[in-house]
Amino acid sequence: MSIHEEKIKELELKANEIRQSVIEMLVEAGSGHTAGPMGMADIFTALYFHVLNHDPKNPEWPERDRLILSNGHITPVRYAAMAHAGYFPIEELKTLRKLGTRLQGHPERERLPGVETTSGPLGSGLGQACGIAYAARMSAPKGRGFASEGGGDGTRFRVYCIMSDGEQEAGVTWEAALFAGKNKLSNLTGIIDRNNIQIDGMTENIMPIEPLRAKYEAFNWHVLEIDGHNIEEFVDAVEEAKAIYEKPTVIIAHTIPGKGIPEIEFDYKWHGIPPKPEEAKKFLDELRTLKGKIVSEHQ
Amino acid sequence: MKIENRELLNLKAKLVDNLFDKEYLQYVPTRDGYGKGLVEATERDERVVALCADLTESTRTHWFAEKFPERFVQMGVSEQALAVIGSGMANYGKIPFIASYAVFSPGRNNEQIRTNICINNVPVKIVGAHGGVSVGPDGATHQALEDIALMRVLPRMVVVVPCDAFEAQKATVAVAFNGQPSYLRIGREKSPIFTTAETPFEIGRAEIFRDGKDAVIIACGILLYNALSAAEELSKEGIGCMVINSHTVKPLDEKTIIEAAKKCGAVVSVEEHQIAGGLGSAVAECLAKNYPVPQEFIGMRDRFGESGKPEELFEHFGMGVGAVKEAIRKVIKRK
Numbered sequence: 001m002s003i004h005e006e007k008i009k010e011l012e013l014k015a016n017e018i019r020q021s022v023i024e025m026l027v028e029a030g031s032g033h034t035a036g037p038m039g040m041a042d043i044f045t046a047l048y049f050h051v052l053n054h055d056p057k058n059p060e061w062p063e064r065d066r067l068i069l070s071n072g073h074i075t076p077v078r079y080a081a082m083a084h085a086g087y088f089p090i091e092e093l094k095t096l097r098k099l100g101t102r103l104q105g106h107p108e109r110e111r112l113p114g115v116e117t118t119s120g121p122l123g124s125g126l127g128q129a130c131g132i133a134y135a136a137r138m139s140a141p142k143g144r145g146f147a148s149e150g151g152g153d154g155t156r157f158r159v160y161c162i163m164s165d166g167e168q169e170a171g172v173t174w175e176a177a178l179f180a181g182k183n184k185l186s187n188l189t190g191i192i193d194r195n196n197i198q199i200d201g202m203t204e205n206i207m208p209i210e211p212l213r214a215k216y217e218a219f220n221w222h223v224l225e226i227d228g229h230n231i232e233e234f235v236d237a238v239e240e241a242k243a244i245y246e247k248p249t250v251i252i253a254h255t256i257p258g259k260g261i262p263e264i265e266f267d268y269k270w271h272g273i274p275p276k277p278e279e280a281k282k283f284l285d286e287l288r289t290l291k292g293k294i295v296s297e298h299q
Numbered sequence: 300m301k302i303e304n305r306e307l308l309n310l311k312a313k314l315v316d317n318l319f320d321k322e323y324l325q326y327v328p329t330r331d332g333y334g335k336g337l338v339e340a341t342e343r344d345e346r347v348v349a350l351c352a353d354l355t356e357s358t359r360t361h362w363f364a365e366k367f368p369e370r371f372v373q374m375g376v377s378e379q380a381l382a383v384i385g386s387g388m389a390n391y392g393k394i395p396f397i398a399s400y401a402v403f404s405p406g407r408n409n410e411q412i413r414t415n416i417c418i419n420n421v422p423v424k425i426v427g428a429h430g431g432v433s434v435g436p437d438g439a440t441h442q443a444l445e446d447i448a449l450m451r452v453l454p455r456m457v458v459v460v461p462c463d464a465f466e467a468q469k470a471t472v473a474v475a476f477n478g479q480p481s482y483l484r485i486g487r488e489k490s491p492i493f494t495t496a497e498t499p500f501e502i503g504r505a506e507i508f509r510d511g512k513d514a515v516i517i518a519c520g521i522l523l524y525n526a527l528s529a530a531e532e533l534s535k536e537g538i539g540c541m542v543i544n545s546h547t548v549k550p551l552d553e554k555t556i557i558e559a560a561k562k563c564g565a566v567v568s569v570e571e572h573q574i575a576g577g578l579g580s581a582v583a584e585c586l587a588k589n590y591p592v593p594q595e596f597i598g599m600r601d602r603f604g605e606s607g608k609p610e611e612l613f614e615h616f617g618m619g620v621g622a623v624k625e626a627i628r629k630v631i632k633r634k
Contacts, residue, residue: 016375047535072469079324108419110419110420116390117390117415117419118415118418118419119385120414120422121411124379124383124411124415126383127380127383127384127386127387127411127415128383128384128386128390128415129387130384130387131383131384131386131387131389131390132387132388132390132391134372134384134387134388134401135348135387135391135392135393136391138370138393139391139392141472143342172379172380172383173377175377175380176382176384178375179377251451263628
């Protein structure tokens with residue numbers, strides 16, 4: 001077991017706090033996406049509070065792990081995780097989507113230190129992650145950057161790219177997937193939020209992306225599938241990815257959209273809308289009293 | 300053609316001596332200038348890298364690829380990834396040149412350029428080859444006629460259209476180190492080299508190549524040579540034309556252009572691009588606000604190109620020397 005039980009419990013409680021922040025932010029903003037951020041709260045918590053090698057007080061630290069968020073619309077969960085991790089005051093979360101804010105509706109690199117790329121338009125994150133991973137290898141000590149030179153991974157940080165399942169329908173995603181496979185970018189780990197919904201409905205009705213595992217395998221990736229609400233499984237997958245040379249790894253994380261609020265779970269209509277104030281109050285009560293399912297899986 | 304009014308040429312521009320001696324002039328495509336400039340920039344700074352989407356020799360990126368294989372990235376036919384992977388590399392600290400035909404980049408990957416290069420604000424250098432109808436026999440699908448417009452409307456983007464191979468080489472080195480998202484448009488066809496190593500080149504500064512007072516021709520790209528030829532021929536009719544090389548379409552050298560409009564009172568813009576949205580539009584936007592004067596536009600009139608020889612196509616689409624002369628006579632009448 002790669003992560004202590006106590007640590008898992010601590011992370012699950014932190015994820016609950018982050019879900020509360022997401023609801024508070026969205027109701028204050030009056031617009032934004034609810035389902036995705038709630039569904040990815042466990043993974044973002046695990047990343048910012050356990051997996052990532054980073055320094056919230058020094059966001060430009062050259063050796064930091066790079067976390068690229070491709071599906072920028074779920075950025076509230078990233079902002080919340082960053083604030084709780086100490087990148088900026090939690091109070092600032094309430095400025096989401098307001099004029100002059102550093103917390104743009106879709107994230108912008110230059111506005112907020114610690115946001116690695118501007119994103120939102122789907123499909124473009126994986127390519128940027130590939131570019132960073134490849135450039136890092138080019139800059140590694142001679143002979144150590146590329147497996148083809150016999151040196152393996154000589155870079156000092158890892159690149160993580162979070163994608164939605166909907167953006168697996170975008171051609172540019174697969175252009176980048178080809179590139180990563182060709183160049184054996186083992187310093188890159190993709191994470192797909194497989195929650196089965198997109199704006200217009202269920203992915204398999206809109207434009208089926210299955211068999212997703214077979215697609216990535218065919219593109220010369222190492223593929224892992226996990227329960228995206230099981231922090232231990234996620235941490236184990238991330239560790240396994242670090243051990244895979246010669247291939248990039250993608251973790252297909254099966255998640256429940258809207259996770260934590262039973263009324264909105266699995267409902268694609270919550271993709272792109274925020275809770276109304278009275279709904280938010282109810283949702284927050286549910287989270288605070290742990291009526292949600294957040295800790296149940298490990299009790 | 301004998302130069303009758305040599306004193307009108309701006310000596311500071313240091314153009315070639317036998318400007319209109321077609322036997323004497325060298326003919327080299329602007330893409331060759333880019334290829335040489337890329338090698339030159341790379342020799343100066345190890346951050347320079349180049350990515351190409353399966354058009355390495357045609358864009359003249361192959362000289363770089365042969366000399367610096369470890370800094371060359373073959374992308375295959377993936378123009379969207381070309382832009383986003385270039386963006387990622389710039390994000391890390393590289394100076395990436397991303398090369399393809401302009402119809403594909405910035406044509407096919409426009410949103411990736413907008414979001415991941417411009418809003419992201421990373422210094423990727425987009426090299427759009429095969430600009431204009433001078434692509435010739437390949438026809439409409441491969442003749443980029445909208446690229447300047449696409450790039451000029453993007454905040455933070457610098458747009459440079461060099462007039463010959465020498466200038467393309469200087470422009471390539473200049474954009475490598477300007478620290479901004481930049482678009483460099485180059486052409487396929489051999490065209491006269493009429494500038495020299497001493498001809499000044501600075502991004503954002505237009506150069507007056509010839510003086511005159513009756514009308515000013517403001518041009519970019521290889522048609523600048525036609526503009527100079529038209530000015531020379533018109534001088535025999537007693538018409539004096541100023542000729543400005545506005546190689547940087549953005550940021551436009553408004554000061555030089557406004558001063559020229561004040562002096563001449565009439566403008567003809569010349570470019571191998573749709574009239575809508577190109578250099579002529581940029582000039583018109585500037586002058587409408589600051590010093591409105593009559594303007595005629597030489598360029599593509601809201602239509603696509605077709606197969607043919609470059610010189611034939613220039614004539615066919617009204618961008619030849621005769622068309623420029625006619626536009627000048629017309630604009631002077633409107634003063």
